[in-house]
Amino acid sequence: MIQIRALSKSFVDLQRGPVTALDAVSFEARPGEIFGLLGPNGAGKTTCLRILSTVLKPTGGSATVAGYDVLQDPAEVRRSIGFLSNNTGLYDRMTAWELVEHFGRLYGLEGRSLRERMESVFETLRMTDFRDSLCSTMSTGQRQKVSIARALVHDPPVLIFDEPTAGLDVLVARAVLQTVADLRDAGKCIIFSTHIMREVEKLCDRVAIIHRGRILDQGPLPELAARHDEPDTEELFFKLIEQDEARVAGSENRSESDFAPLAA
Numbered sequence: 001m002i003q004i005r006a007l008s009k010s011f012v013d014l015q016r017g018p019v020t021a022l023d024a025v026s027f028e029a030r031p032g033e034i035f036g037l038l039g040p041n042g043a044g045k046t047t048c049l050r051i052l053s054t055v056l057k058p059t060g061g062s063a064t065v066a067g068y069d070v071l072q073d074p075a076e077v078r079r080s081i082g083f084l085s086n087n088t089g090l091y092d093r094m095t096a097w098e099l100v101e102h103f104g105r106l107y108g109l110e111g112r113s114l115r116e117r118m119e120s121v122f123e124t125l126r127m128t129d130f131r132d133s134l135c136s137t138m139s140t141g142q143r144q145k146v147s148i149a150r151a152l153v154h155d156p157p158v159l160i161f162d163e164p165t166a167g168l169d170v171l172v173a174r175a176v177l178q179t180v181a182d183l184r185d186a187g188k189c190i191i192f193s194t195h196i197m198r199e200v201e202k203l204c205d206r207v208a209i210i211h212r213g214r215i216l217d218q219g220p221l222p223e224l225a226a227r228h229d230e231p232d233t234e235e236l237f238f239k240l241i242e243q244d245e246a247r248v249a250g251s252e253n254r255s256e257s258d259f260a261p262l263a264a
């Protein structure tokens with residue numbers, strides 16, 4: 001459902017010069033699975049998800065979503081995904097119903113099919129009791145539900161969650177994670193980025209550990225634990241990051257010595 005091959009992205013940053021945000025990243029995610037992207041701040045998770053949602057163009061490699069290439073068929077890719085981040089915007093002067101209806105229309109739904117789809121989404125997410133409340137008056141949990149409904153209204157086969165629980169209290173975060181699990185059980189293909197180990201342990205069927213734009217390893221968590229002889233997820237994560245830092249330091253030292261003046 002999602003196929004990424006040797007995906008790369010570089011930025012030119014005024015202060016830092018060229019930045020490689022993604023370096024030959026490859027992975028696949030299937031229907032009925034939650035694929036986790038686990039990495040520290042600046043690892044490249046959001047860059048990868050922005051390329052998948054066609055907001056950014058890759059510098060190299062390829063990515064397809066539901067069979068559509070992000071560069072060749074961006075409109076079909078956008079129709080095939082729902083995107084939720086922790087700062088998805090809502091319009092304060094619209095009610096929950098109006099806002100979700102607005103996004104449904106943007107996706108080309110109308111009339112009876114739009115109404116039936118909305119009723120189903122409001123029912124599934126248990127939003128009917130505040131469907132006529134203005135977004136400005138909602139609790140954080142209600143606002144997050146509206147954001148999820150907005151991402152789901154066109155019934156996309158692929159859902160992308162970029163750190164969806166950041167800034168939420170434990171109860172709201174728990175409800176969001178339960179919704180993500182329910183969507184997986186309903187057959188959706190889900191990409192879930194986070195830096196919270198517990199979320200990966202609870203939710204993800206497979207995970208890619210990403211650091212400095214590279215995937216350090218990927219697979220089901222028990223498989224990674226066995227491969228690296230480290231059953232504790234947090235320790236496993238630190239071990240892979242430390243190994244990678246040592247690799248980078250080693251290659252920097254080597255390249256410095258390549259340019260060192262020759263001994264007399």
Ligand SMILES: Nc1ncnc2c1ncn2[C@@H]1O[C@H](COP(=O)(O)OP(=O)(O)OP(=O)(O)O)[C@@H](O)[C@H]1O
Binds near residue numbers: 011012019045195
């Ligand atoms: N528009 C941009 N211009 C320059 N550099 C950028 C740009 N966007 C991202 N980067 C850099 O690319 C790298 C990867 O950033 P990205 O936001 O993808 O990481 P992340 O894993 O999502 O981190 P976080 O958890 O902090 O959101 C970082 O070094 C970041 O500073």
